[in-house]
Amino acid sequence: MVGREESSAGPPDAPIEIELDGDLRHMRLSDAALAMIGLPAEAVVGRTPAETGLPAEVVVPLERELRRAVDAGEERHLELEMPTNDGLRWLFLRLVPDGEAVRVLASDITVRKHAELRLTGGHAAFRALVEDSPDPVARVNADLRIGFVNSAFERAVAQPAAAFLGLPVADAPLPDELGERWEDGVRSVFERGEPLAVDFRFPSEGGARWYSARLLPEPGPTGGVDHVISAFTDITDRVNQEAEQAALRRVATVVAREGDLAEIGRVVAEEATILLGASGSAVYRFESPELATCVAAHPPAAEGAVVSPTMSIGGTTATGRTARTGEAARVDDYRALPRDDSIAQVLDAGLLSGIAAPLATGGRVWGALTAGSSEPRAFGPAEERRLAAFAELAAIAVANAEARAELARLAETDALTGLANRRAFTKGLAGEVERARRHGHLLTLVILDIDDFKGINDTYGHQVGDRVLAEVGRHLSSTSRAGELVARIGGEEFAWILPQVDSTGAMAPVERARSQIASIRVDGVSGITCSAGVCDLRVARDVDELQRLADRALYAAKRAGRDRVEAAAL
Numbered sequence: 001m002v003g004r005e006e007s008s009a010g011p012p013d014a015p016i017e018i019e020l021d022g023d024l025r026h027m028r029l030s031d032a033a034l035a036m037i038g039l040p041a042e043a044v045v046g047r048t049p050a051e052t053g054l055p056a057e058v059v060v061p062l063e064r065e066l067r068r069a070v071d072a073g074e075e076r077h078l079e080l081e082m083p084t085n086d087g088l089r090w091l092f093l094r095l096v097p098d099g100e101a102v103r104v105l106a107s108d109i110t111v112r113k114h115a116e117l118r119l120t121g122g123h124a125a126f127r128a129l130v131e132d133s134p135d136p137v138a139r140v141n142a143d144l145r146i147g148f149v150n151s152a153f154e155r156a157v158a159q160p161a162a163a164f165l166g167l168p169v170a171d172a173p174l175p176d177e178l179g180e181r182w183e184d185g186v187r188s189v190f191e192r193g194e195p196l197a198v199d200f201r202f203p204s205e206g207g208a209r210w211y212s213a214r215l216l217p218e219p220g221p222t223g224g225v226d227h228v229i230s231a232f233t234d235i236t237d238r239v240n241q242e243a244e245q246a247a248l249r250r251v252a253t254v255v256a257r258e259g260d261l262a263e264i265g266r267v268v269a270e271e272a273t274i275l276l277g278a279s280g281s282a283v284y285r286f287e288s289p290e291l292a293t294c295v296a297a298h299p300p301a302a303e304g305a306v307v308s309p310t311m312s313i314g315g316t317t318a319t320g321r322t323a324r325t326g327e328a329a330r331v332d333d334y335r336a337l338p339r340d341d342s343i344a345q346v347l348d349a350g351l352l353s354g355i356a357a358p359l360a361t362g363g364r365v366w367g368a369l370t371a372g373s374s375e376p377r378a379f380g381p382a383e384e385r386r387l388a389a390f391a392e393l394a395a396i397a398v399a400n401a402e403a404r405a406e407l408a409r410l411a412e413t414d415a416l417t418g419l420a421n422r423r424a425f426t427k428g429l430a431g432e433v434e435r436a437r438r439h440g441h442l443l444t445l446v447i448l449d450i451d452d453f454k455g456i457n458d459t460y461g462h463q464v465g466d467r468v469l470a471e472v473g474r475h476l477s478s479t480s481r482a483g484e485l486v487a488r489i490g491g492e493e494f495a496w497i498l499p500q501v502d503s504t505g506a507m508a509p510v511e512r513a514r515s516q517i518a519s520i521r522v523d524g525v526s527g528i529t530c531s532a533g534v535c536d537l538r539v540a541r542d543v544d545e546l547q548r549l550a551d552r553a554l555y556a557a558k559r560a561g562r563d564r565v566e567a568a569a570l
Contacts (some may be wrong), residue, residue: 015032016032016091017030017032017033017103017105018030018106020101020102024102025047026045026046026052028045029041031278031560035193037082038053038085038316039052049063054253055083056160057165058083059083063094070102075095076551077095077143078506079092079093079147080166091108092109093106095104107213112529130150131150131350132151134335135152136155136156136231137232138150138153138164139227139228140169144183144186144350145166145167146164146200147166147227148165153232156202156204156234157173157202158204168182169183178201178202179560180241182200182213184457189228193217195214195216196214198212198213199213200212200213201241203378208277209231209236210234210236213230214230214231218393228427236382240275244275244390251267251394253392254267254397255330260404260405261402262295262296263475265283265295266297266298266300268283268369269297272369275386276371276383278355278373279373280292280298280371281298281369282295282298283295283296283297283369284313284319284368285366285371286313286366286368289313289314291311291312292319293311294310294311294419311345312341312342312345315340315342316338316342317331317341317343317354318331318354318370320368322356322357322365328355328385328387330354330380330381332353332376332377333375334340334351334354335337337401351372353372353376353377353378354371354373355383355384355387356370356371357384357387358395359395360395361395361399366395366399366530368391369391372533403547412424416466419456419476419494420485420486420487420488422487422488422490424485424487425485425487425495425497429495429497431484432497432499433537433542433546440511441499443496443499443501443536444501444534445493445498445534445550446510447489447497447550447554448513449493450468450529450530451528451529451531453491453492456468465527467522468522470489471520472494472517472528473488473494474494475520479512480515481509484496484499485497502536502538502568503535505540507567511565514563514565531563531565532557532565532566533549533550533552533565534565534567534568535568
């Protein structure tokens with residue numbers, strides 16, 4: 001079937017037909033087609049549409065659909081507004097593959113299109129109304145193809161109108177999720193004939209933007225919906241403010257219930273992930289100019305996954321830049337940076353872009369709040385500003401948690417030796433006994449006392465005595481292993497909790513500590529000896545009996561001549 005022309009160019013029934021080869025070069029044009037474009041055959045044959053001088057708003061969608069028809073071997077349809085000798089004409093094009101060529105069969109639908117436009121106040125009136133609108137506006141026809149977009153729409157999507165006109169909404173050059181939601185909304189309006197509001201998140205170079213779309217049905221000449229007007233309002237600031245306020249409320253809730261640093265870090269990281277639409281986020285504490293410790297991350301690592309708790313910040317990662325400058329930083333594509341250890345660590349985590357903002361407390365950069373994405377260029381200046389603003393407030397929560405942690409540490413630390421104090425020892429022993437009983441593990445308690453410490457104080461003075469206590473504490477701490485607790489529980493009395501060890505196994509480290517204490521030399525004091533009592537849960541039934549029997553063993557060591565270790569008998 002060949003299309004017919006409605007205009008006066010050529011006989012009334014003259015076919016508008018064009019044939020192009022696989023490279024989209026014109027092979028043949030009917031007389032009506034040549035009359036329509038106002039060019040002789042020699043100016044067109046052998047050239048592509050772009051080479052004939054046709055405007056971009058015609059060439060771009062036409063060549064795109066021609067290429068799709070040739071590549072897929074399937075007929076495509078397209079509506080175009082075409083400049084002709086008779087003025088602007090609307091054409092309905094059938095693009096029909098024919099072997100290695102493609103035929104274009106055109107029908108002039110200008111009369112119908114003008115009738116459609118009159119329903120919205122006429123073509124010129126409609127365009128005048130929306131062209132200067134600061135809000136993006138688009139019209140979608142009954143076949144779900146885009147018939148019009150205004151300048152604000154072009155600016156919002158950073159693409160020309162020609163990239164959209166004539167395309168089905170589903171094929172528009174938009175992110176998949178956005179195109180699908182727009183199509184679903186428009187389809188619903190056509191089916192129900194009722195307005196609909198839909199919110200969209202649109203990624204852009206300056207950062208993600210949020211739009212509220214009003215989808216308005218426009219009636220046709222026979223009733224029903226002829227087309228749908230989509231008017232988009234930028235609500236990014238409102239959405240961001242609401243999201244930030246909600247995030248801060250959740251962080252404040254954790255602060256109010258005096259959550260520790262790890263809990264606050266988890267909430268801050270989770271909220272940052274949501275705020276930025278990131279793949280993940282983390283809170284890092286700077287330990288040195290080259291190293292940071294991960295306090296918390298969202299999403300958390302999968303169970304069983306081996307994740308390094310530290311991160312190199314000496315390189316050019318966003319976190320590294322923030323550590324050096326104390327300012328927010330962004331990396332659009334880590335693949336474009338010279339690969340070093342820090343970049344490799346980020347890429348190995350599956351992240352291609354990243355952003356970081358400083359967490360400042362007490363006048364110093366304590367660490368950074370970071371976010372990363374598996375997509376390049378996922379963050380823009382807007383996200384950078386948002387993360388920096390959120391990090392300023394999150395830093396207050398971090399500072400509060402740090403202050404509480406420091407107070408708790410001081411409340412459970414012996415000021416002279418830096419060891420745990422009696423309060424921390426009592427709580428720690430109760431917890432270890434409960435765990436040992438629940439899991440059937442061994443547990444040993446050692447009570448150690450410096451021999452004749454009163455004589456040291458009387459002979460050398462209390463200041464020297466204090467230094468002796470500090471040295472004893474340092475040697476005991478260096479002898480103990482990770483997971484063990486050493487505490488100063490009295491004047492010259494120390495306690496040592498050894499999980500998963502019985503009395504026999506505890507004797508060797510206690511003897512080693514006793515030997516090291518004997519080597520202490522402080523301000524003329526030497527030959528320091530100590531006695532110790534050892535008891536495990538095979539002998540004692542509970543916490544109180546464990547301490548009582550360890551004390552009894554200590555006194556037995558004292559009675560036996562001091563400078564020795566005694567174990568409680570079974």
